[in-house]
Amino acid sequence: MEEDFVLMKGNEALAEAAIRAGADGYFGYPITPQSEVMEYLTAAKPWERTGMVVLQAESEVSAINMLYGGAGAGKRVMTSSSSPGISLMQEGISYIAGAELPVVVANVVRGGPGLGTIQPSQSDYFQATKGGGHGDYHLLVLAPSSVQEMADFMPLAFDLAFKYRNPVMILSDGAIGQMMEKVKFQPQRPRMKDEELPGWATTGKTPDRERNIITSLDLDPYRQERFNRKLIEKYQKMKEEEVRFETFQCEDAEYLFVAYGTSSRICQKSVQLAREKGIKAGLFRPITLFPFPEKQVGALADQVKGMLSVEMSAGQMVEDVRLATNGKVPVEHYGRMGGVIPTPDEIVEVLIQKFIGG
Amino acid sequence: MTEEIIIAGFGGQGVLSMGKILCYSGVMQGKEVSWMPSYGPEMRGGTANVTVIISDERISSPILNAYDSAIILNQQSMDKFEKTVKPGGILLYDGNGISRHPTRTDIYIYRADGAEEAARMETTRTFNMIMLGAFLKIKPIVELDNVIKGLKKSLPERYHHLLPLNEKAIHRGMEIVQDIHVVKKV
Incomplete structure (x- = not known):
């Protein structure tokens, strides 16, 4: 039975899962702490297994524009990078969102700003969930908290990208990328055949249809505004259909940790430690960061006495928690930065200090 | 059962791969495992550790x-991790290059001179x-059979001819480990 499992780093699991999700192409540029993605792909030689293309571009700017082209042709394409590299890609991501193309971008976050550090961080929450590049747009953002989820979210990300014709970001961090855990993969999905490509793909005009045009440019303000409204409707539909989350000991919780990704794993332990001290703590873990589970967090505001948003950042998701709770309950933030990872007991101390006293 | 272990030493001592083999052994025994390395500046020379x-x-x-347990392979790691062992926990160290020996009285301390061996x-x-053998002698959290299977799974096939030597090393570790401090029962 245990033979089915392999022990892998999060980055490697993401790469293997991409092959198995039937990806047509990976385009990227190396950066710590996610270089294992491309290293794994080049060693696995998926071009021999499924025909998937793996290409090291000359820069992140180039890689994201290769995605733009590949996605425009209706292909399942993806890239991965880490914070500074993702910043370089933002122009392209905005164009891709504006052209309504399905791509998957994995950000294995490291601390910033600037080159910052190579250690894990969650300081790219705003960039990931609020747009990132210019213009009114959102990515659909999935936040894995284990190596298994790095693998599971890959096919999901492609499905959501194609369902909404929208870029999907897998937002992880250096800890999940570098950590090894047991992982079990889904079976190999076939790559899309030419006849299965979506109708909007630019595959060459045939006499029986109009030309497919993919662009993010419309100089007619009214048409552009109509398009902006269409995007808003799309994001609204995501809010109705795609919210994903996980709760841990929330049923009788009086205090709630809200945390995603690596922080949520640490907070799970904090819940345990707090309960050993007689504090009824629970954990709410958003899995989709956009759409944020605002209704579910809002509902818990009626139950608990306080919420502590725990992030490896100066306080980003806490703003969404405050919006979701709308002043109904005190919401505090606790964060470590610069690649420092908070420990389970330090989080419990902060909970006590901020809400309980003593 | 949950066993939380830190393995720490110099880069190149095989710290990360010892952790990996331990994890694979756990997988073979049907356990949940996690392996969290320090991948930062440490892996670019200097100290390395893995949880x-x-x-x-x-x-x-x-x-x-x-x-619960710390396997400590150099002085820097001793300075950093001796204090992190839970009371009643285990500290196993290699005596080579250690100038300040552990002094805690509320933990079980073992020494195995692995480098010398x-x-x-x-x-x-x-x-x-x-060192892994020494640790498993103190705390047999995984069966030896599963360690051998784990070793086989974590070593690339081109190194499989080294399996008997590694197995021999595990047994040597089990023989040379010595009690330094045993917590007195109150």
């Missing part, structure tokens, strides 16, 4: 600040397996 958790249950935090074997690279 290994082996459990019957789903693992919460892969990052810890207190451990490795120098007597065919290759000094058996060092980490000697």
